[in-house]
Amino acid sequence: MDQQAAKVILDGNTYELPVVVGSEGERGIDISKLRTLTNYVTFDHGFGNTSNCLSAITYLDGEAGILRYRGYPIEQLAQYSSFIETAYLLVYGQLPTSYQLSDFSDLFTQHSMIHEDMKHLFNGYPSTAHPMAILASMVCSLSAYYPGIDLMNPTQAQFDQIAVQLMSKIRTIAAFAYKKSIGEPFVYPEENLEYVPNFLNMMFSSPIKPYKIYDEVITALKVLMILHADHEQNCSTSTVRLVGSARANLFASISAGICALWGPLHGGANEAVIDMLEAIHRDGGDATKYVNMAKDKANTFRLMGVGHRVYKSYDPRAKIIKKCAHDLLNKLGVNDPLLEIAVQLEEQVLKDPYFTERNLYPNVDFYSGIIYKAIGIPKDMFTVMFAIGRLPGWIAHWKEMIEFPGGPKIGRPRQIYVGSNQRDYIQINKR
Numbered sequence: 001m002d003q004q005a006a007k008v009i010l011d012g013n014t015y016e017l018p019v020v021v022g023s024e025g026e027r028g029i030d031i032s033k034l035r036t037l038t039n040y041v042t043f044d045h046g047f048g049n050t051s052n053c054l055s056a057i058t059y060l061d062g063e064a065g066i067l068r069y070r071g072y073p074i075e076q077l078a079q080y081s082s083f084i085e086t087a088y089l090l091v092y093g094q095l096p097t098s099y100q101l102s103d104f105s106d107l108f109t110q111h112s113m114i115h116e117d118m119k120h121l122f123n124g125y126p127s128t129a130h131p132m133a134i135l136a137s138m139v140c141s142l143s144a145y146y147p148g149i150d151l152m153n154p155t156q157a158q159f160d161q162i163a164v165q166l167m168s169k170i171r172t173i174a175a176f177a178y179k180k181s182i183g184e185p186f187v188y189p190e191e192n193l194e195y196v197p198n199f200l201n202m203m204f205s206s207p208i209k210p211y212k213i214y215d216e217v218i219t220a221l222k223v224l225m226i227l228h229a230d231h232e233q234n235c236s237t238s239t240v241r242l243v244g245s246a247r248a249n250l251f252a253s254i255s256a257g258i259c260a261l262w263g264p265l266h267g268g269a270n271e272a273v274i275d276m277l278e279a280i281h282r283d284g285g286d287a288t289k290y291v292n293m294a295k296d297k298a299n300t301f302r303l304m305g306v307g308h309r310v311y312k313s314y315d316p317r318a319k320i321i322k323k324c325a326h327d328l329l330n331k332l333g334v335n336d337p338l339l340e341i342a343v344q345l346e347e348q349v350l351k352d353p354y355f356t357e358r359n360l361y362p363n364v365d366f367y368s369g370i371i372y373k374a375i376g377i378p379k380d381m382f383t384v385m386f387a388i389g390r391l392p393g394w395i396a397h398w399k400e401m402i403e404f405p406g407g408p409k410i411g412r413p414r415q416i417y418v419g420s421n422q423r424d425y426i427q428i429n430k431r
Helices: 034-038 074-080 083-092 098-110 118-123 131-145 156-182 195-204 215-228 235-244 250-261 269-282 287-295 316-332 337-351 364-375 379-402
Strands: 005-010 013-021 027-029 058-061 066-069
Touching: 005 034, 013 034, 066 074, 066 083, 066 316, 074 215, 074 316, 083 098, 083 195, 083 215, 083 379, 098 156, 118 131, 118 156, 131 156, 131 250, 131 379, 156 195, 156 250, 156 379, 195 215, 215 316, 215 364, 215 379, 235 250, 235 379, 250 379, 269 337, 269 364, 269 379, 287 337, 316 364, 337 364, 364 379
Parallel strands: none
Antiparallel strands: 005 013, 013 027, 058 066
């Protein structure tokens, strides 16, 4: 708590509310006792100005374009770290030693398989089922396979077990969901492959055709997963915390986060980018026409993947993934009209004062959709890829919330009622 206090004057009375100061100088007014003192509540539609927790996981400054995990700049982690090392950092708060990282990686390999009985659950879905529906259901179903663990109150050793198993198994579940959708047999994980190559092999290999994995593909996916690993209190992370605050187990909480991520305003944004590119292609592929439409206030068209609610400068994640995207396209020699349109849109947005003066730059969703499409990942798997990357952050926030001094406080937002006043029920004759 800061020495300062915020003064609120209501109905002629003055109340002092404590000020909370973060390690980077962020300040917030603690209103937790406002209703008790005044019988007033605050109104903040969408919670855009409300902090729901104290967290030591991720620092984000949208105005300055800063993103750090546990104090480490995202630029350094994307360049030097691995996804597994970044996951360890987020969940446990420190970078692992070489021994800890080796042991952690071995656990990912040991626990990459899912219980064979779960194959029957996959078979119960129609081939038209969206992979996100399967992913959310399967993650929640995993809780049934830990009968000896108190999932509501796991010990530290038990948490370590279920956390690493969940992070390892989610890629297997995701790959199996994709294979189910295209009617191909499941490809099991291999012990000799690392995290990203193993996933790619399960996704694209078949009994008659092995998948050739390029280093540029591995690098692009690794970087994307690191960039997606956490983004402080976004919609899905807040959902994980809210569900977990009721003492729901880790699997149920993560399943809820996956469902939240599915929304087109959140994790589905990169699908919307490809939808936009397909629409432009059907209309003749004139990128300039659509840039001008986006600048026309009378036109309802919006450039998807351009601008960001939080970042008022260039999204630091987009700066990183832009290079990966171009390196990947050059390596694969991709000849795709949608990708050509994307490149044209990018070039025009970056040099057009209308966008640059408003700090509207291509964001991580713009580039991630391009990368996934270039690799051959279908559009309905884009959000699944996002979920795989975001999983360490979700787990870290669930753990932080559970371990908060005094335990989690169940989330229970207030409301301001605007419905009908009391009215009497009038009975009508019933036949």
